Amino acid sequence: RLASLDPSACSQETKDLLYQKAKEAFSDLHHLPAYYELIVPYLGGAPAVDLKALSKDDVNMNITTFVALRRESLMYLTPSVVRGLLGLNLPELAQWQNRAPVRDWILLQKQSELDQLHIGLTGGTQEGYLNIVTPKFPAPSSAPLGTVAMAFHLLPALLLSLLMVSISS
Secondary structure: OOOOOOHHHOOHHHHHHHHHHHHHHOHHHOOOOHHHHHHHHHHHHOOHHHHHHHHOOOOOOOHHHHHOOOHHHHHOOOHHHHHHHHHHHHHHHHHHOOOOOHHHHHHOOEHHHHHOOOOOOOOOEOOOOOOOOOOOOOOOOOOOHHHHHHHHHHHHHHHHHHHHHHHHO
């Protein structure tokens, strides 16, 4: 509990483990303002749910800590949660909008929600549009390639048969 570590050079798995240990060690201080200062070195391993809870405390996280958060966790945060985390430091987010991971986070947000932050972030999804993420490699089918090709080859005949049946009835 009294140890002060710098886990920034650790692997993500180690950061995750250290965060869980720090969270357990400081759990009795969770409702005190000092909790954030104790847990901040370990936030690189924090899951999104814990960051959302932390945002309710308006912790004024610095931008350096914010961009070092676990990428998976960061991508699940909404603009309102980010406002709660950064607090007075929110305007600094605009300086990072063209750099990872902030750029990647912006792309996942609705532009109307980014506009509510009033810091000039651009690049979010416009209303009425969908973000479609396609995998880099198509998922392989469990059927042999010949079976898949045969199914596509027979598709026009099947459709024609259905059309003839529906016309004749």
